[in-house]
Amino acid sequence: MSNEPIPFLDLATPHRELETELVEAFREAVRSAAFVGGAQVESFEREFAAFCGAAHCIGVANGTDAVRFALMACGVGPGDAVVTVAHTFIATVEAISQAGAATEFVDIDEDTYCMSPHALEAYLSTCQVNRAGRPLGKRTGKPITAIVPVHLYGQIADMDALQAIADKYNLLVIEDACQAHGAEYRSGDGSWRRAGTFGRAAAFSFYPGKNLGACGEGGAVTTNDEQVARTIRMLREHGQAKKYYHDLEGYNGRLDAIQASFLRIKLRRLDHWNAQRRAAAAIYNELLSGVPEVVPPVEAANCRSVYHLYVVRNEARDSLAAHLNAGGISTGLHYPLPVHLQHCYREWGYAKGTLPATERAASEILSLPMFPGLTVEAQQRVVAALVNGVAARGAAAVPQL
Numbered sequence: 001m002s003n004e005p006i007p008f009l010d011l012a013t014p015h016r017e018l019e020t021e022l023v024e025a026f027r028e029a030v031r032s033a034a035f036v037g038g039a040q041v042e043s044f045e046r047e048f049a050a051f052c053g054a055a056h057c058i059g060v061a062n063g064t065d066a067v068r069f070a071l072m073a074c075g076v077g078p079g080d081a082v083v084t085v086a087h088t089f090i091a092t093v094e095a096i097s098q099a100g101a102a103t104e105f106v107d108i109d110e111d112t113y114c115m116s117p118h119a120l121e122a123y124l125s126t127c128q129v130n131r132a133g134r135p136l137g138k139r140t141g142k143p144i145t146a147i148v149p150v151h152l153y154g155q156i157a158d159m160d161a162l163q164a165i166a167d168k169y170n171l172l173v174i175e176d177a178c179q180a181h182g183a184e185y186r187s188g189d190g191s192w193r194r195a196g197t198f199g200r201a202a203a204f205s206f207y208p209g210k211n212l213g214a215c216g217e218g219g220a221v222t223t224n225d226e227q228v229a230r231t232i233r234m235l236r237e238h239g240q241a242k243k244y245y246h247d248l249e250g251y252n253g254r255l256d257a258i259q260a261s262f263l264r265i266k267l268r269r270l271d272h273w274n275a276q277r278r279a280a281a282a283i284y285n286e287l288l289s290g291v292p293e294v295v296p297p298v299e300a301a302n303c304r305s306v307y308h309l310y311v312v313r314n315e316a317r318d319s320l321a322a323h324l325n326a327g328g329i330s331t332g333l334h335y336p337l338p339v340h341l342q343h344c345y346r347e348w349g350y351a352k353g354t355l356p357a358t359e360r361a362a363s364e365i366l367s368l369p370m371f372p373g374l375t376v377e378a379q380q381r382v383v384a385a386l387v388n389g390v391a392a393r394g395a396a397a398v399p400q401l
Contacts, residue, residue: 006378008330009209010371014273018265022215025261035257044260045220047267051182052196054222056229059255060236063178063205066219067095067148069253070174070201073231076101076146081137083123084148084176085115086340087358092150092176093339095203104137104144105340107355111298113311114157115149116357117165124169135169139348146172151180151195153334154211154277154308155299159198160188173199181212182274184304192304196222206263211277211308212270214259276372277307283376284310284368287383293390309334310370316393317366323389329382332367
């Protein structure tokens with residue numbers, strides 16, 4: 001068995017394989033001087049909308065802009081509160097703040113790591129309400145107008161349950177689908193739908209490490225609401241309805257045309273790459289079936305995850321990570337400190353113990369190597385190293401007489 005280092009993520013190989021097409025796309029942009037907007041962006045928007053099954057796709061500069069513009073276009077802003085999870089990348093919460101709204105947190109489901117419908121219902125049902133009957137955020141006292149479920153690690157949150165709760169309390173649903181390109185969910189009617197088609201709008205990131213990644217920054221919003229789509233198109237381009245005519249104050253948040261051309265090339269491979277990730281996850285699951293100390297990810301029965309990350313759990317996570325790293329196996333932590341405990345939000349007053357499931361997960365999760373092209377041999381080495389790490393810790397825990 002090879003002793004070559006195993007990367008956490010291999011971005012070089014797929015780009016080498018696509019080099020001819022990517023370089024030709026760049027040459028075409030140079031020759032035509034089509035750098036901002038234009039045919040490549042419009043074509044990608046049509047193709048990604050069709051891929052998701054949404055009516056509209058609007059390309060934007062990055063995933064943070066995507067969440068922020070989605071909220072703003074749906075009317076969420078100053079004076080509002082938005083409920084989301086703290087087990088996510090900080091961009092989810094940054095976007096809420098940048099839209100002018102306040103953040104309220106609820107806990108996650110310990111199996112899927114996505115927003116817990118039970119926790120959401122328990123939270124909302126115990127909120128005070130204003131005269132209009134809208135729940136008021138417990139931290140801020142502001143009326144709650146929306147929820148932002150995060151489809152974490154490539155798996156869609158329990159959208160049927162979350163939507164039912166949102167409907168009960170008259171709340172908008174904005175999906176953070178930045179890690180879920182192509183993920184599927186089976187609704188109660190038996191139909192399978194892809195991420196990006198459940199809420200009023202959904203945000204995607206095309207950061208290079210995503211399942212569909214640009215060669216730089218990029219993002220998009222999908223929606224079935226024509227007015228929301230129109231507003232986002234204005235927001236991303238200084239509020240312009242047409243050139244030099246500004247219906248509102250906007251931002252410089254456009255998707256770069258060269259990145260759009262690269263994304264079009266990669267989008268044609270995305271289903272295949274996602275299938276490879278799912279196959280690799282199945283192999284990990286089988287290899288870990290005899291290792292009770294390491295808890296594999298749980299794929300909900302009504303979900304088809306695209307395994308943006310393959311995240312396991314162990315109470316001695318840090319020592320296991322160190323053991324793997326010493327053997328040339330790279331790992332990741334997504335995420336070691338929940339957002340509600342980050343220093344930048346210390347003034348919000350959240351204390352340890354506020355979100356117990358979130359905090360337990362943050363102390364135990366470990367992301368294993370996961371990418372298209374990951375070999376079975378590499379996975380066997382990863383799991384063998386995990387087993388050895390568990391055994392070494394167990395031996396160390398036995399008192400010496």
